[in-house]
Structure formats: structure tokens, C-alpha cells
Amino acid sequence: MAETFVQKVLARAAGRDRVDVGDxxxxxxxxxxxxxxxxxxIAKIGPELDRWGxxxxxxxxxxxxxxxxxxxxxxxxxxQAVRAFVTRFGLTHxxxxxxxxxxxxxxEEGLAAPGDIVVGSDSHTCSYGAVGALATGIxxxxxxxxxxxxxxxxxxxxxxxxxxxxxxxxxVTAKDLILTLIGRLGADGAAYRxxxxxxxxxxxxxxxxxxxxxxxVEMGAKAAVFEVDEATRSFLDASxxxxxxxxxxxxxxxxxxESIHEVDLGTIAPVVARPGRVDxxxxxxxxxxxxxxxxxxxxxxxxxxxDLHAAAALLDxxxxxxxxxxxxxxxxxxxxxxxxQDGTLAALSRSGATVLPPGCGPCLGAHLxxxxxxxxxxxxxxxxxxxxxxxxxxxxxLGGPTTAAATALAGVIADPREVQR
Numbered sequence: 001m002a003e004t005f006v007q008k009v010l011a012r013a014a015g016r017d018r019v020d021v022g023d024x025x026x027x028x029x030x031x032x033x034x035x036x037x038x039x040x041x042i043a044k045i046g047p048e049l050d051r052w053g054x055x056x057x058x059x060x061x062x063x064x065x066x067x068x069x070x071x072x073x074x075x076x077x078x079x080q081a082v083r084a085f086v087t088r089f090g091l092t093h094x095x096x097x098x099x100x101x102x103x104x105x106x107x108e109e110g111l112a113a114p115g116d117i118v119v120g121s122d123s124h125t126c127s128y129g130a131v132g133a134l135a136t137g138i139x140x141x142x143x144x145x146x147x148x149x150x151x152x153x154x155x156x157x158x159x160x161x162x163x164x165x166x167x168x169x170x171x172v173t174a175k176d177l178i179l180t181l182i183g184r185l186g187a188d189g190a191a192y193r194x195x196x197x198x199x200x201x202x203x204x205x206x207x208x209x210x211x212x213x214x215x216x217v218e219m220g221a222k223a224a225v226f227e228v229d230e231a232t233r234s235f236l237d238a239s240x241x242x243x244x245x246x247x248x249x250x251x252x253x254x255x256x257x258e259s260i261h262e263v264d265l266g267t268i269a270p271v272v273a274r275p276g277r278v279d280x281x282x283x284x285x286x287x288x289x290x291x292x293x294x295x296x297x298x299x300x301x302x303x304x305x306x307d308l309h310a311a312a313a314l315l316d317x318x319x320x321x322x323x324x325x326x327x328x329x330x331x332x333x334x335x336x337x338x339x340x341q342d343g344t345l346a347a348l349s350r351s352g353a354t355v356l357p358p359g360c361g362p363c364l365g366a367h368l369x370x371x372x373x374x375x376x377x378x379x380x381x382x383x384x385x386x387x388x389x390x391x392x393x394x395x396x397x398l399g400g401p402t403t404a405a406a407t408a409l410a411g412v413i414a415d416p417r418e419v420q421r
Contacts (some may be wrong), residue, residue: 039079052148100358121143210304286366296327321409
């Protein structure tokens with residue numbers, strides 16, 4: 001009987017011939033991701049760690065990225081506690097302040113590979129579905145249990161299939177595609193489902209797939225996954241740790257899906273999500289002319305080199321509008337260095353951008369670019385909830401990197417197709 005991607009991965013991990021939707025299985029994830037919240041997680045289980053230690057020192061991946069560099073003494077002390085924990089238990093995969101955002105680092109380092117199960121105490125762990133991994137967020141208590149036992153349980157979810165065809169038009173980005181899909185399906189349209197992306201995915205580079213998988217959770221998905229192809233294999237070949245794609249898993253022809261959606265990429269146009277809800281999506285033309293105070297280009301959603309290239313190409317050396325702050329947030333040190341080497345950071349700076357250190361920065365509203373009451377930001381991040389960037393009295397619009405560049409240039413939300421040279 002034909003099986004979906006998630007059925008095949010979970011059956012293999014559980015040592016069973018087959019699992020069905022609704023079954024509960026116990027698995028040993030290849031990786032457990034945590035970040036700055038590691039300090040809170042280990043604080044829950046101090047006596048247990050003293051007694052049993054960490055089940056598998058190769059399993060945890062810890063990246064300090066959320067409030068980096070430390071903004072105050074409390075943050076610095078939490079980082080210090082994480083470093084001491086890593087040293088005490090000889091953990092292999094630790095990335096300190098400045099290495100980048102956890103999701104970008106995991107993918108760059110090859111810490112997630114096709115067919116892997118990866119869990120993480122961050123909702124955007126689903127990003128790793130871009131390389132064919134079953135990756136999903138868990139809460140801190142579950143993460144603590146995985147540290148101690150190496151195992152967790154999962155309920156086999158139903159699956160949704162999205163079949164892609166064609167290619168995106170000029171100036172239209174993967175962010176426009178995923179926002180369009182979220183707008184159509186709704187914030188809970190794929191609640192506790194695995195969303196499989198297939199069809200003509202070759203038109204989307206892996207960087208675009210990361211953007212799309214990253215925002216799977218914004219439609220409620222348990223995981224979002226792309227089929228493995230030559231682009232995936234080339235990406236993994238450039239990673240230091242990935243073991244190739246021998247464990248790649250494809251859904252069977254004839255597998256049962258809760259729903260199937262066909263998308264012609266050529267019909268996708270620039271869109272934005274209005275403040276407060278990621279699924280409140282409208283054409284950028286409907287929002288054109290809305291004044292902004294700040295534009296954020298970056299984060300784990302759109303902070304890759306390809307995103308910075310797209311924005312710099314559209315700006316083309318022209319200065320951003322007076323009174324607008326353009327913040328550029330590379331997703332990792334590797335992205336930062338590549339963008340510095342090829343002149344992209346210098347070009348963005350000449351246009352008036354402020355380049356921030358690799359990390360989460362303004363995205364979560366803890367430091368580095370928080371908004372004042374009444375301000376408006378166009379952001380390439382993944383969430384626009386009230387208070388997300390500091391104050392609930394600010395408005396956050398979501399858009400793609402070309403829309404961000406066009407908006408910074410115009411000083412108001414603008415259609416990138418209208419301002420391109």
C-alpha cells in the first residue's frame with residue numbers, strides 16, 4: 001500500500017514495517033536543536049543531568065543566536081551557563097555567538113540530511129525540510145527529555161501535497177510564493193499536517209526551499225518537506241558533515257493525501273502580509289504607498305546570500321529614502337563573509353543600509369532594531385504578530401527581499417516590479 005513521506009520516515013525510525021496516520025511511535029532523532037533557550041532547558045533537569053548526563057553527545061546542536069551579542073548581564077550569564085554545559089558533557093555541535101542563526105547553521109554544516117528526523121525547541125525547525133529531512137519543533141520540556149533519553153514520541157500526521165509547476169516571474173521571490181500559499185490555506189490550514197512540496201521543484205534553488213519550508217509552521221504544519229533532487233545533493237556536497245543522500249525518502253505514487261494543491265509559479269506576484277496575521281495576505285499593489293520607518297532584510301527566512309544579492313541588485317547603488325532605516329541581517333557568518341567578499345555588503349551600505357551581526361537580531365524584538373510605538377516596518381522575517389519587534393503599538397508588514405529593497409528605496413511599500421531598472 002502506498003505511503004507518504006512521513007509514514008515511511010517514521011516507520012523506518014520506529015523499526016516497523018508500516019505506520020498509519022494517528023499511530024504513535026517512539027523515535028531517536030538524529031539531532032536535537034536548541035539555542036539561547038538551552039539555559040532554561042537544562043535548568044529544568046539539573047538533578048537528572050547530575051545523575052544520568054546527556055544520552056547522546058552527538059545529538060544536541062546548540063547555537064547561541066537569539067540575543068547576541070548579549071544585551072545585558074542576565075543574557076551573558078545564560079550564555080555562560082550554556083558554554084559550561086557544553087564543556088561538561090563534551091557536546092560536539094556547539095556554535096557560539098556570531099556563527100549565525102541556528103537554522104542557517106544547521107543547514108550550512110550539514111547537520112540535517114535527507115531522511116533524518118530532527119527536532120528542535122524552536123518552531124522554525126521545520127526549515128530543514130528543504131533538504132528532505134523530517135524536522136519539527138518541540139517544546140522545552142520535550143527537549144529536556146530528549147537530552148536525557150535521546151528519544152521522543154511522535155504521532156503520525158496526515159499529509160498535504162503541493163505540486164509546483166513552472167518558474168517564478170522576475171522580481172517575484174519564494175517569500176511571495178509561501179505567503180501566497182499561507183494566505184490561501186490560512187494560519188491553521190495545515191495544522192498538524194506534513195506538507196510535501198513536489199513537481200517542478202528544480203526551478204527553486206535550495207535557498208528558496210529553505211524560505212518556504214521555514215514558514216511551513218505559519219500555516220500550522222508539523223513539518224514541510226521538499227523532494228530530494230540534484231540541487232539538494234549539490235547543496236549537501238558543499239556541507240562539511242552531511243553523509244550524502246543515501247537515506248533520502250520519497251513518497252510513493254498513489255500515497256493518500258488529505259488534500260492536493262497545484263500551483264503555477266508563473267502566476268505568483270509580489271504580496272505582503274498585513275500587520276498582525278501572517279495569513280492576511282494581499283497584493284503588494286494594494287498596500288503600495290503605505291509609509292514605513294524601518295525595513296528589515298534578513299533573518300532565518302530571508303537572510304541568505306541570494307536574498308542580499310536580490311536586494312542589492314534592485315537598489316543598484318541608489319540611496320534609500322530619507323527617514324527610512326534599512327537593517328541588513330545576514331543569516332550566518334558564512335553569508336556575511338561571502339557578501340563582504342563579493343561587494344554586496346558594501347553596495348548595501350552605500351545605499352544607506354546598516355549591517356547587523358549574524359543572528360536573530362530585531363526579529364524577536366529583544367534588541368538590535370526594536371520598533372517605537374506607532375512605527376511601521378516592512379520585514380522579510382516570518383512573523384508579524386503584535387509586539388513581535390518590541391512594542392504592540394507598531395505595525396509589521398511581511399514581504400520578500402525585492403519588496404523590502406523597493407520599499408526602502410521609495411520610503412513607502414512599493415512593488416519591486418515598478419522600481420526595477
